[in-house]
Amino acid sequence: MIIERNMNGDKSLKKNIGFQTAYQVLITCLPLITSPYLSRVLGASQLGVYSFVSSVMSYFSLFAMLGTVNHGTRSIAACGDDKKKRSEVFWNIYLMQVGTALICTVCYVGYVLLFVEDNQLIAAIQTIHVASCVLNINWLFFGVEDFKRTVTRNAVIRIASVALILTLVKKPEDLWLYTLIMVCGELLGQLVMWGYVHKYVGRAPVSFNKITKNLKPSIMLFIPLLAMSIYHVMDKTMLGAMSNFTQSGYYYNADKVVNVTVGVISGISTVMLPRMTALISSGKKKESDDLFRLSLEGTAIVGIAMAFGIAAIANEFEPIFFGPGYEECILLTIVLAPVLIIKSFSFTARYQYLIPHHKENSYTISVLVGAVVNLAANTLLIPSYGAMGAVWGTLCAELSACLWQYLSVRKAIALRKTMINCIAYFIFGLLMLGSVRLVSLLKLNLYLKVVIEVLTGAIVYLLSCEVYWNLSENSIRQVLFDSFISRLKEKKSS
Secondary structure, eight states: OHHHHHHHHHHHHHHHHHHHHHHHHHHHHTHHHHHHHHHHHTHHHHHHHHHHHHHHHHHHHHHHHTTHHHHHHHHHHHTTTOHHHHHHHHHHHHHHHHHHHHHHHHHHHHHHHHHOOTTHHHHHHTHHHHHGGGGOOHHHHHHTTOHHHHHHHHHHHHHHHHHHHHHHOOSGGGHHHHHHHHHHHHHHHHHHHGGGGGGTOOOOOOOHHHHHHTHHHHHHHHHHHHHHHHHHTHHHHHHHHHSOHHHHHHHHHHHHHHHTSHHHHHHHHHHHHHHHHHHHHTTOHHHHHHHHHHHHHHHHHHHHHHHHHHHHHHHHHHHHHHOTTOTHHHHHHHHHTTHHHHHHHHHHHIIIIITTTTOHHHHHHHHHHHHHHHHHHHHHHHHHHTHHHHHHHHHHHHHHHHHHHHHHHTTTSOOHHHHHHHHHHHHHHHHHHHHHHHHTTSOOOHHHHHHHHHHHHHHHHHHHHHHHHHHSSSOHHHHHHHHHHHHHHHHHHO
């Protein structure tokens, strides 16, 4: 594998990023179909119920997987082309995962039977999601950089789920059916991947000592995941407990609009994690540092464009998207949009530096800081401001965690030039926002206005970047252009 990366590394990396990007574009588009439909069919209150119940279930799923995804991806990537070693690593990590997932599934069933009184059916159906963690081996395919299979599987299942939702979910009482479709899709997706396991792993010796040896690194990576869940999931839980399901539903929709595009950023980092691990394991520090800087600038370009773009069109887009009764979501979305910029930086630091370099302590402290900030902000703001309080809590948490992570990164990698470039993209985002708001003053059909706003914003941002790239030396434009040309040549030759 290491030899293959040295010869064809750039080619395979571009393909993997291409697959992930295409998939993230798909899952960005699908909610444009389902969210307006569900907002009208189920209503804010039922969506709030789903959001609250799913947030509780996610804690059990989180404990079920422990830190296996990141630990497994990193461990598999470090095995290189040694199938024997990879097989042994895989089975020992996987058996640990089976143990934690089964324990958490039993605990969740106990929670539903003993503590859940309202919405018990919805909570019971979510048991399938927790149980599916027993079969989750995505980390194996991430580790060997086979993203084509996971992307293809997820794309097919998501499209099928959308078709079932539009066909079967017709009224607020169908919330149980919507929940069943979602969790069964998750279970099916995990089952399918087992058909390809033999390609990468074979039989290997396992032992109790080797299985338990994986607990410590998994727990070290799990602690920050648990802390992050406080400001990714706890918002919905606290809204349901401290405010009401309607406010929870508003936040759920605003969060969905903003975070539906965050997958593009996280997708890049998912692809880069095994590659950075392989480079670092091979002692190629300069190459890994250069790749980190390039990736940071690339994700910043995307994150800034998405943040300013969403904020720019929210006022016209959301009445179309959600329908009447969701006007409160407009301001929530605008205020929450900057989280995409913050996440573009934090995802890059986390998955392309801290985890590949085994900097679990810095990673853990950063997200614990974010969790404490979020918990404190939510406690103070949610009772008085509802969903808006949760939005501000999220922003404060993400920003504090991101700043802490870069205190570690800046000591090892020079980032001054990259940060200056990012400031330029921020200015271009402001120009895009201003141009779109000028278009909004036109007296046009609302649907036509949104289309013109999107086109105007895209043109202004891309032209601004193009002018800047032409005036800059060693710009990212050339890298992106070379990648595009190489993909065209591959298609012609095939």
